[in-house]
Amino acid sequence: MAQLFHTSANMIARLSLLAVVLGAGGGLTALLTVAKSPYNTQQNMPVDQPVPFSHKHHVKGLGIDCLHCHTSVEQGAIAGIPPTKTCMTCHSQIWTEAPMLEPVRESFRTNESLEWVRVHDLPDYVYFNHSIHVNKGIGCVTCHGRVDEMPLMMKANTLQMSWCMDCHWHPEANLRPRSEITNMTWAPPADPDERLALAQRLVEEYNVQSKVSCSVCHR
Amino acid sequence: MATQVHPLEDAVIGPNQNNTTITEKISDIVLGKDAPLFWYIGVLAGLSLAGGIAHGAAWLVLKGTGVWGLNIPVGWGFAIINFVWWIGIGHAGTLISAILLLFRQDWRTSINRFAEAMTLFAVSCAGLFPLLHVGRPWLAFWLMPYQNTMNVWPQFRSPLVWDVFAVTTYATVSALFWYTGLVPDLATMRDRAKTKVVRRIYGIFALGWRGSARHWERYESVYLILAGISTPLVVSVHTVVSFDFAVSVIPGWHATLFPPYFVAGAIYSGFAMVLTLAIPVRHFYKLHDFITMRHIENMAKITLATGLVVFYGYMTELFFGWYSANEYEQYMVMNRISGPYWYMYWTLIFCNGLTPQLLWFRKIRRNLVLLFVISLVVNVGMWLERFVIVVTSLHRDFLPSSWGMYFPTFWDIILYLGTIGQFVLLFFLFLRFVPMIAMFEMKHLVHKSEQVKQG
Numbered sequence: 262m263a264q265l266f267h268t269s270a271n272m273i274a275r276l277s278l279l280a281v282v283l284g285a286g287g288g289l290t291a292l293l294t295v296a297k298s299p300y301n302t303q304q305n306m307p308v309d310q311p312v313p314f315s316h317k318h319h320v321k322g323l324g325i326d327c328l329h330c331h332t333s334v335e336q337g338a339i340a341g342i343p344p345t346k347t348c349m350t351c352h353s354q355i356w357t358e359a360p361m362l363e364p365v366r367e368s369f370r371t372n373e374s375l376e377w378v379r380v381h382d383l384p385d386y387v388y389f390n391h392s393i394h395v396n397k398g399i400g401c402v403t404c405h406g407r408v409d410e411m412p413l414m415m416k417a418n419t420l421q422m423s424w425c426m427d428c429h430w431h432p433e434a435n436l437r438p439r440s441e442i443t444n445m446t447w448a449p450p451a452d453p454d455e456r457l458a459l460a461q462r463l464v465e466e467y468n469v470q471s472k473v474s475c476s477v478c479h480r
Numbered sequence: 481m482a483t484q485v486h487p488l489e490d491a492v493i494g495p496n497q498n499n500t501t502i503t504e505k506i507s508d509i510v511l512g513k514d515a516p517l518f519w520y521i522g523v524l525a526g527l528s529l530a531g532g533i534a535h536g537a538a539w540l541v542l543k544g545t546g547v548w549g550l551n552i553p554v555g556w557g558f559a560i561i562n563f564v565w566w567i568g569i570g571h572a573g574t575l576i577s578a579i580l581l582l583f584r585q586d587w588r589t590s591i592n593r594f595a596e597a598m599t600l601f602a603v604s605c606a607g608l609f610p611l612l613h614v615g616r617p618w619l620a621f622w623l624m625p626y627q628n629t630m631n632v633w634p635q636f637r638s639p640l641v642w643d644v645f646a647v648t649t650y651a652t653v654s655a656l657f658w659y660t661g662l663v664p665d666l667a668t669m670r671d672r673a674k675t676k677v678v679r680r681i682y683g684i685f686a687l688g689w690r691g692s693a694r695h696w697e698r699y700e701s702v703y704l705i706l707a708g709i710s711t712p713l714v715v716s717v718h719t720v721v722s723f724d725f726a727v728s729v730i731p732g733w734h735a736t737l738f739p740p741y742f743v744a745g746a747i748y749s750g751f752a753m754v755l756t757l758a759i760p761v762r763h764f765y766k767l768h769d770f771i772t773m774r775h776i777e778n779m780a781k782i783t784l785a786t787g788l789v790v791f792y793g794y795m796t797e798l799f800f801g802w803y804s805a806n807e808y809e810q811y812m813v814m815n816r817i818s819g820p821y822w823y824m825y826w827t828l829i830f831c832n833g834l835t836p837q838l839l840w841f842r843k844i845r846r847n848l849v850l851l852f853v854i855s856l857v858v859n860v861g862m863w864l865e866r867f868v869i870v871v872t873s874l875h876r877d878f879l880p881s882s883w884g885m886y887f888p889t890f891w892d893i894i895l896y897l898g899t900i901g902q903f904v905l906l907f908f909l910f911l912r913f914v915p916m917i918a919m920f921e922m923k924h925l926v927h928k929s930e931q932v933k934q935g
Contacts (some may be wrong), residue, residue, distance in 0.1 A: 265670070265683045274688070289626075296629050423631030 302421060307413035308380050311364050320409035320445065327401050327408075327443040334401075338390040342377055345369045380414045381405070387478050397467045398436040399428075402445050409445045429473050436463040492587045493925050494769025502770075502922045506915050507672050509765060515912055518764055522908040529901020536895035537612055545615045547891045554874045554886035559613040561866040562896050564721055565749070566606030566903075567647065568742075568862060570654070571714060572750025573599030577657060578710035581703075586928075587778055589921045590770040594761070594910070595754050596658040601906040602753070603651045605899035610643070612895070639723035646720035650713055657706045663689050664699065665915045718746040725869065731812035732873035735800065741793035745862060748786035748832075751779050752858035757907065759852045761916070770917050773846055780845040783858065787836030790865075794833065808878055816872045820885060824868050831861025 299305055319325050328334065333341035345368040356362055368375045381404075383389050394404075401408065406417020418424055428435055436459075441447040449456045463469065540547055550557045573595040580588035611617045623644045625633050634641045667689035670682035689695060722742035725733035755776070762771040801813030816825045835857045838844045845851065876883045910916065 265679055266688075271688065293627060419629075421629040423629050426631035 297419065297421070302416070302419040304416050304419050307411070307415045308378050310378055310413070311375055312362065313413060315412045316408045316414060317410055317412045334391045335395055336392055338388075338392065340391045345375060380416055381420060383420065388480050389478070395442055396439070397432070397469050398439055398442070398463050399432075400435075400437050400442050400444065400447065402447075403428075403435050403437075407445060425478070426473065429477075430471055432469050432471055433460040433464050436460055436467070436469060438463065439467075491772060491929070492589065492774055493922060493929065494772065497769050497922075498926055499923045502926065503668060503672070503919055505767075506770075506917050506919050506922075507669060509911070510669060510913060510915055511673055511678070516764070519908060519912060523905060526901050526903075526905030526908055529897050530905050531901070532894040532898030533608065533902060534898075536891050536898055537608075537617075539891055540612055540615075540895070541617065545613065547889060549887050549889045549892055551884070551886075553877065553882050553884050554871055556870050556874060557886055558888050558892040558896055559609040560724075561863065561870050562899065563606050563609040563613075564742075564866045565863050566602045566609075566899065567650075567721055568718060568746035568749045569753045569859075570599040570602035570606070570650070570750065571718060571743075571746035572754050573597070573602075574650075574654060574657075574710050574714045575747055575750065576754070577661070578707040579714060581707045582711060586925060587775050589925055590767075590917050591754060591758060591775055591779075592921075593658075593661065593914075593918045594757065594907075594916045595750075596654065596661070597907065597910045597914070597916075598750075598753060598757060599654050600651070600658060601903050601910075603647065603654065604906070605903050607647065607651065608895075608899060608902075639720065639727045642720045643724055646717045650717045653706065653710055653713060657703075657710055660699070660702055660706055661918060662914065663687055664691065664920045665918060667691065668919055669915060714747075715743055718743045730873050730877055731806075731808040732797070732801075732816070732869065735797070737793060737796050737800070741790065741796075744786045744789035744793065745865060748783060748790050748836075749859060749862035751783045751786065752855040752862070755779050755783065755851060755855035756859065759848050759855070761911070763848070765911075765916075767917070770922065776848070776851065777842075777845045780839050780851060783855070784836050784839035787832060787839070787858070791833045791836075794829065811876070812873060815876055816868060819872060819876065821868065821872050821875075824864055825872070828861055828864040828868055831857050831864060835861070 295301055320327070330343040330347055331340035332343070333339060345365060348365050349369050352362055352365060357366075364375060367373075395401075404418060408414070437444075437447055437449070450459060548557060548559070550559075573592075576588050576595045577592045577599075580592075611620050614620050614623075622628075623634060623641065634644075663686060666682050666686040670679055670686045673679040673682055719739040719742065722738040726735060726738035728734060758771055758776070758779070762768060762776075798813055798817075801809045804810070816822075835854055838850075838854060844854075871886050875886055
């Protein structure tokens, strides 16, 4: 009887075994890598807005504090997007003719809100509360990054749950005095002993706890 | 067996079979040009029932698990009942192929191939239910531990996670075991096939088997190792399934009895299903020389033995309900017997307590029609057992203000019937495309019985 398969079939069979192992392993690794990459998380990718508002210019250049616009961050779940009126306190006086600001003026005239594109968008099943974080000594920059160096707003962190959990397991590493919450350049003491002492003091003073139960964030 | 009436009927293989007749008879079922009419009827019936899965699953995914009859207090309904039922059925296949092999029981030979196939198909039906019950099956991979973006692992203290490991291991090992046992026969199919395409297809799956001494030597060791790996699975898989219940604190579930009771129930229902399949297959394909009365009777005996263990389990449940001196356990027992689901309980006792007692009688064990009916009754009984365990314990637990009733909806039923269809369909496809009896093992039996004859 003639041979059913060419002798190369042996090699093909062996290679296909190898391909299955490598393919499965490589495929899984690729998937996990893509899941954590900026391609998926949109980390460090500037987002187009109706008005190209520059945090860099307003925070670093002009020295406006975060709380000037995001007024509810200390009391509420959301930090708050300022009403057009807040923009117009200055922009009714300066740059009144700038074409870039026309949507702001139009919003003010028509009483229709500007539709900003949300950059830090958590899934709906996550109940995030700004006030608890701010009051326990977590600074704006810890999650939002150097906003004062962003001409256009972008995510500095992945906002994936693993990133949340890193801090929720060990919150003491990211604490700062409440007075420094909006400070973009504050750094903990360089001396390790001092840093530890500060962390311990803040943990005690603000009663900071590691909260890792599901129902803390998913109700 | 000293009291044999018909010594020839009790052989594991008919008297006039030799190597050639075995190969011809079994491989012709697959390689024959046309399938018999009943095969087409079976495939069509399976296919149309299996459509229920597509229908039921699509609606479930669109609307959510609310389309099922589930609600608090009964959050576990048909999905778990059917899952446990199907998984249990699979166990006979593993027992026949692994444990009976290690104990060198000759009579396993002609039934192991399709009993293992039955295991695979039953596990595939079982697996559907938890996947669909999670509500979003496309996220079911979250059940697996992997380095995810959430920095969380599955809850390793939960028996539901153990279940994932138990069932995936079971499915993998069963598939490997079945396929390994198939390889020499696939080579026979390759050599006997008439057209080049068919020869090549079987040739690919035969993995270059030439039947050399070295091949056989390797085959025997691998097969024995796989049998060794499968053996603990016969006990462990359903033990873990029983932990889904026993590790909780619900009255009627929280019992140390559960693991052995579940394992016995699994083997009991599995053998009943093997009988349900073997009796018609033997009749329609005229396999009387291969599946002899010895096989049928032995299976009936195992069904009886495991049935008695299961019945003992029911009695123990009643006893410990009373003996616990615990108000809730005692109420659970009374509620099973005389509560709103009393008819389920008493039908269960009829099916699993009384019916198997008929198998004490040799006449009944050898009456194929009666045995077929009994095997069906047992299958129904084992389904009812899971219904009684799941529903009667949940629907009235500690807090009377939250008592309720559970009734399946159309979508529960269509999905259940769908899996039966899938099972039937896969089994008929198996009968047509794979040699349903291990030819080379049967030849081994011929060889052995010739040695016996020569003295």
